[in-house]
Amino acid sequence: MEYRYLIFDFDGVLAESNDIRFRGFEDLFPDLSADVRVRFLEFVKANGGLSRYGKIRHLYEDMLGQSISEDRVNELAGRYSELVAGCVIAAAAVPGSLEFLREYADRFDFAVVSGSDQNELRQVCRARGIDGYFCAILGSPKEKTHNLIELMGSHGWDCQACVYVGDSLNDSDAAAEAGIDFVGRNSGLVDWVSRGIIGIDDLHALPAAIAQLSDCRRPRANGAGRKDRI
Template sequence: MIDFSKYKLWIFDCDGVLLDSNRMKTEAFANAVSCYPEECVTPFLEFQKTAFGMSRFRTLDAFFERFLGRQAKDGEKENLLEIFAEYCQKQYPSQPLTLGTLSLLDELQAMNRIAYVASGSEQKELRSALTEIGIAGKFRDIFGSPRKKTDLVADIIRNEAHIALDEVLFLGDAKADFEAASSNDIAFLQVSHYAADPSGMDILRKEFNFPHVATLAEVSISERTSS
């Protein structure tokens, strides 16, 4: 059983945890790289589904290095980033909240828990989207790329140094989320229902035995939840 009441600092990933937006992000990458050869694009998009939590900057570096087999030309990566950003700016604010998001955030506020967002999404874009959706005020702060998620989590922990590490919980749906939590010595909870790479996370969970829930609707401070 998981006793969520002991956690005073809650750090959330966004895509696949707070918002059902993983599919939109894949569509944004597909749109950005659509002019490249299909034999490079198709495997890249499969890779991208396993790399959620990685920033768009690092993901596009992988596109050039691993799938095109070359370095980006001057301005080439920047052009793809601009196309990707334009797509996200249009689509992000219309992405639905995941099941249980609003009720959990309301409960955290009522119980005086501290909540942050640490996401691979670009920070300015993320803050704008969550503001438009109406949940930005539920968080003490919202952080995103281009900084690495591991570093974002480390900064949050330093900001809240009065809270012990065993009172901090990271809620994520991807390998990068687990790595950000484990590298900072804090607990990790997998949110599985909206994940882009469920089979990959199943393998990781069997190896490291971290707890999981399907949706945030299963998480409550006042009740213990099965793992």
């Protein structure tokens, strides 16, 4: 079965906005002790695909040992959006991303599934002028795996015809749980090669990566394989 549906994470895949997201958490919690600040930022970077809601809960419940209400989580998440949204809108596009969307819009159906807040994510994509490329733009507070499965079900997409392009372990885990293939973007969060996952430096390399995925799962004849070009 040929790939027909491509699903993108946003930060680190379509926009060079990971550092903006990381700095936003520093600015959101300026009064943390030095030790907690370091450990929290390490957690944030190691869990790049986790929603802000999950990161805020982790800080309070697991690192500070404090309970936090849903209202307070939502309040802090809203403040975080105010801190970062404008900078994310202005962030540079990942090289090759705009070209890929334009060139392959007739070849694939596209969607975005991100850990970013869904309302903010849709506003950001609209402001960047790319929302029209996507059949759906899904984000938190729902988890990525839930959104991937919901996307495929609501649009009738066969999981075997889908590829998810992400840059974090949360992304690759969500793809595995949803039963879809995965390509990792080398944004600095994960060494994909060491994990046996196809990694690309930018989206100029995505067509070759998809061809490589296709070749890996195509039955071999006489011990040889061939690559179809998309």
